[in-house]
Amino acid sequence: MLTRFVTSLAALFLALISPSAFAADVQVAVAANFTAPMQRIAADFEQATGHQAKLAFGSTGKFYAQIRHGAPFDVLLAAADETPARLEKEGATVAGSRFTYSIGRLALWSSKPGYVDDQGAVLKQGVFNTWRWPTPSSHPTVRRRWRP
DSSP states (O other), rough: HHHHHHHHHHHHHHHHTTGGGGGSSEEEEEEGGGHHHHHHHHHHHHHHHEEEEEEEOOOOHHHHHHHHHHHOOOOOOOOESSHHHHHTTTTTTOOTTTOOOOOOOOOOOSSTTTTOOTTTTTHOOOOOOOOOOOOEEEEEEEEHHHOO
């Protein structure tokens, strides 16, 4: 599965970088939440193609501003779909090249083995040492989809 994903991203990189398609480097803006997987993908990309992905990690909003001011990114891997859609609407992308590369899921996790089951029964107990839930003020994806 990862190999197919890496191959797809490699093909995407080469297809999207039009004039620089034969250059040795691809400038990639990557949402910070995708740092670890992208580092591995970039290494596999370089091994498979001989081209190097130059990665910049940060917030999608800051990448938006940089791209609008001429930052030379060949690829943007954003945390949410609104920013690439906005860039496309504003004519700052290759029209029709935008696609969803990942869909997140909520996870219920505990470091205590066997504490969480596939039915989420632990939630019914109501006993939590730590509970983290992103709020609209702390996370842009939640802010976008928040319904009280």
